[in-house]
Amino acid sequence: MSFSNHQIQSASLPTISDITFEKLDPSYRKISVITSCIFCLVILIVYLFVGYFIDILYHWPWILVFALGWSVLTSLIIILAIKGYTYEGFAIREKDILYQSGIFFKSVVIIPFNRVQHCEIEQGPVDRMFGLSSLSIFTAGGSSSDLNIPGLAHDKANQLKQFITNQVARDEEE
């Protein structure tokens, strides 16, 4: 193995600050609104169910407190679901994948392909209705560094997975 250690001018490195992130599939916005609605509906049902056994929950003032709290929470979650879409995006470079998310608390995660352990494609019941899937990318860095890119058209998710697997394989050959 020949050893080389060329100096790299830091200005010539590819930089993440001028990356344009690709948006997720437009119907993903609908999916996140639907799933948030389902979530809020479940809260409502649980409350009604518990209230069936505990009478006081159906009486003033608890019913009012709940109604207020629930509507505020529901509208917030739905607004976040609609807004959040514009802040999520991914970018694929030759040697790594980036994922951006978060409206208020922003985060960008970068995973080099030569650190990918494996990829998975998942499709929930709501996803299936819209023909979307999510792509999960696992590294050895623990669950907090694993990526999950939701809202990809099924074909595109497969394509991406294929691409990443190829890159990983190519990297292993080198």
Add this chain to the structure above:
Amino acid sequence: MRKSDFDFTVPNRQSYVAILMILFKTINIVVRQLIPVLLVFLVGGAKDKGSYILMGVIGIALLSMIYSIINFFKTYFYIENNELVLQSGVFQRKKTSIPFERIQSINFEQNIIHQLFSVLKIKIDTAGSEKSEFEFHAIEEQKAQELRDLILAQKNQNHSFSTSEDEAAVNEDGSMVFKPIMTLGIADLFKVGFTENHIKSVGLILVFFFWIYQNLQEVGVDVDEYSEDIPEWEWNGTIIITLVALMMFVSVFISLIRTVVTHFDLQFLRSRHGFKVVSGLFTKKETSAADHKIQYISWSDNLLKRWIGFKDLRLNQASGAEANLKTSIKIPGCQDQHLESVIHSLFGDAQLEHMEVHRIDKRYFTRYVFLLSILYLIFAGVMIWFELWKPLIAGTIFYIYLVGNRYLSLTKKKYGYHDELLYVQGGIFGDKSELLPIFKIQALEIYQSPYQSKNGLCNIIFFTASGKIQIPYISIHLANQISDNFIYKVETDHRKWM
């Protein structure tokens, strides 16, 4: 190679002492399960309930004991075509073969019973399988040694032309070469024990008592009723001081015992491509870490330890192929020269002294104080409104303590990097340093809270196969530069991270 006294090509059974170990293990589990019940018997309440539980637990224990013993007679191991083969199973025959080249390390462990019968417990650590560890409860000392030497020697032979995968150098006679880095004598051990974090010990004591209390309550003993029998104490100064002193004494004592038991006769050794730690009073434990498995190293001290120049060194390694099993090896009582020798053998000439270290932004402190002050003012307002003076004083002291902590943390937080290594320093009263080879980074995250994104700041987080390292509150511009630089290095470095 030395002629082997044992024939490993035919199926071997473990030493019969293993039966004893199995019995011991089961009894141990049963006793642990029974502690609350036994306590109830001792206190003398709820006899009927207790006896049912007792019978149930003993019944299950007996069954599992019988199962384990049959399993013992059905378990064999042997060597076949450079593979270690394990055969086991009571109802179903199971055969597992471990190719030598996949064996990462072979560790021995010896508790008091092992020592009495001169047998060893063997743990075999492998790569590339879901289940990463295989255990033998008890194998005769000599046989175990020979098995290990045989496997490692074969492994080295197969790999003589390949990379530095081998874990230890092997002498011509088949035994391994180890160079000592440091040993802890009994005096050092006491020093380590005295300078442990005693607050942690106090916490452990409290947790223990709380656990007993809860268990008693669970089985239906009214603990609070008993406490009424205790005469009312007058809470004056002397009693509080005596209690605190007693608490301190007990915690120092417990720290001492813990240290002596776990780190007795500690030997920290260097082999050609790894480290080995042997220690323990009742259980002599041997752990090894191959260089390539170590993801990063860290060392820390506290005020007392700094005073005598001791540091706790940690070798953080990834284990198994999935690497979600994190294992870190702690070596207490390291001194500067030991640390240097470890750094030197891992990273060569690290040139840490030429590394430029940077501070983080001071808004790390001011922002925290701002948020905390809002909380504190609300709290103080409520307390003053209800004229609760004692909680107000306690709250104020706590507030000042937190602010002070954060300030110290700000002054300690530093980071630096060069071509190979990232160095992050932190801590509050003591120092904590982390040294990470950049090519071991698995993923990288840049994180911004709303305040941070408004002010052009961010946290940068480096994920490794053995935990994450974070630098908080640096400018986003700098973080982008660092991540471009590091990601470039990870992507162009062809060394294996494990």
